[in-house]
Amino acid sequence: MSMKINADEFDALVGEVQKHLGFLQAVGCEGAHLNPESLRIVRSWENPFPASLAQVFDEYLQCRRCRLASEGEASVFGAGSENAALMFVGFAPRREDEGRRHPYTGKEGALLTRIIEAMAMARDTVYICHAVKCLPPGGVPPGKREAKACRYYLLRQIQAIRPSVICVLGEAAAGTLLGESMPFARIRGRFIDYEGIPVMPTYDPSHVLTDPSARRPVWEDMQKIMKKLDGSG
Numbered sequence: 025m026s027m028k029i030n031a032d033e034f035d036a037l038v039g040e041v042q043k044h045l046g047f048l049q050a051v052g053c054e055g056a057h058l059n060p061e062s063l064r065i066v067r068s069w070e071n072p073f074p075a076s077l078a079q080v081f082d083e084y085l086q087c088r089r090c091r092l093a094s095e096g097e098a099s100v101f102g103a104g105s106e107n108a109a110l111m112f113v114g115f116a117p118r119r120e121d122e123g124r125r126h127p128y129t130g131k132e133g134a135l136l137t138r139i140i141e142a143m144a145m146a147r148d149t150v151y152i153c154h155a156v157k158c159l160p161p162g163g164v165p166p167g168k169r170e171a172k173a174c175r176y177y178l179l180r181q182i183q184a185i186r187p188s189v190i191c192v193l194g195e196a197a198a199g200t201l202l203g204e205s206m207p208f209a210r211i212r213g214r215f216i217d218y219e220g221i222p223v224m225p226t227y228d229p230s231h232v233l234t235d236p237s238a239r240r241p242v243w244e245d246m247q248k249i250m251k252k253l254d255g256s257g
């Protein structure tokens with residue numbers, strides 16, 4: 025569904041852009057470097073005071089950023105500790121998650137809980153969420169448009185929690201957070217920086233359940249995360 029604005033709103037928008045460009049010219053700005061460091065600084069201006077998780081949750085409850093606000097079958101914000109050192113990010117909720125209002129329920133969730141416990145942590149000490157909070161009708165995976173719209177909440181959750189390490193589960197989750205176009209096989213198992221936070225892409229538990237040969241690489245990735253968390257990796 026495309027967003028429509030009327031002529032008055034468009035004129036107001038153009039006026040705001042003109043005012044802003046005029047301001048930048050008045051303070052001597054002659055251009056902008058768009059290298060990653062400059063973009064990081066500019067993005068940090070947007071939210072000089074990161075919202076609390078509760079504030080992000082309140083925003084999410086009123087979300088109209090994409091068609092799934094009215095068409096979505098399930099919606100799950102995330103769960104866990106606001107002080108988590110480790111954050112897991114999957115791609116999208118499943119139907120069974122909706123009833124419990126928790127990410128990663130069912131068999132996939134049980135496996136994720138076992139993985140977390142094998143890392144000598146309790147599930148409620150980490151934070152778990154999805155990159156896209158709502159599931160499209162028919163239970164099909166969300167598309168790029170929904171992922172782009174919903175990335176806002178993921179970034180706000182990361183800002184609120186500021187984990188020491190993020191583990192992205194599966195190719196779609198990794199692509200949504202990192203914007204990586206490299207094949208997942210090449211980025212899996214390697215830390216990638218996101219705004220100063222090391223991000224480990226690994227397989228989603230659903231993949232491990234269908235392909236047991238993925239267990240070993242996932243455990244190796246978790247060991248790297250444990251080392252990163254205790255400062256030895």
Ligand code: SF4
Nearest residue numbers: 087089090093158174
């Ligand atoms: S998927 Fe995300 S952006 Fe779209 S309606 Fe749900 S919460 Fe909002």
